[in-house]
Amino acid sequence: MITSNRRLALLSAFVLTGCAAPQTSPRAPEARAEPSHAETVPSPTGDIHDFDFEVGNWTLANRRLKARGVGSQDWEEFLSYSRGTQYLGGMVSVDEMTLPSKGFSGLTVRVFNPTTRQWSIYWVNSKVGRLDPPQVGGFNGNRGEFYGEDEDNGRHVKVRYIWIKSGPDTAHWEQAFSYDGGRTWETNWMNELTRTSR
Template sequence: MSANDFDFLHGQWRVANRKIADIPGRGTEWVEFEARAEARPLLGGAAIIDSIFADDWEGMTLRQYDPAGDVWRIWWASTRAPGELDPPLEGRFDGEHGVFFGDDVVGGHEVKLRFDWTAGADPVWQQQFSYDGGETWETNWVMRFTRA
């Protein structure tokens, strides 16, 4: 666990997305689409910012390492929710696997969020929601990254 945990993400990517089309936890139809992404370090490497571009929306993520707490915090914003910054998720890596948790409201429902990162040459990100306080988790978005 260190400020270098997300170094694998620096650079330009093609991103294969598989996502539940409706509000997660309430829909079952999966859609697939391509996007492109670019990530770069900030603050001497203690933070990383990325942008992702799909056909009909754009998003950005800020990840910042807190050495005192030995955790990463992750914030998300997109053109689908103008002027909003989602509450942060917090977590850490154990080897090449990172797990991050947070709370939010989605479609009017309180939800626990989980991000799973698998680092490496072809990283994978998964988002899961829990509507029962973390007892069960539903994967609703998977991104597979390939170098551009």
């Protein structure tokens, strides 16, 4: 029969040797998917009024690479025209762009999420008839950055839009693709926007 003192001594030894609780083996690392857009690219936030300036009529002077992702410096230049409108108190910003020399039109739909304070920008053109994956982000002052992922001729790309507001009647937009996960970027389309009465 174990006395009270002996029982206390055994219990103390049990605790001191680390046996008071079952030992667990180290956990195996959890399976982790490839880093998501949010983990690899900055996600700027913005304000519901970021695209207020876009309301109205614009003429766009476009420069677009003739071939993307091949190191080309051969650009084409053409004009396009757009008209911007807003819905839901500015939470939704829409513009329709016509490109007379290219034979198609496009529609941009921007939706503001008040919880994340970010815009999701969707593009659809009349040749394809589907919404492209969104670019997500916002403005810091007069500069906006928006990031997403898509495919370019079967190649996975990260996509970046940059907006620069340079006054009430002028703005700059550009699109760049990264074919190496965001380490380097190739700008492939730019336009200079000028407000018109058209």
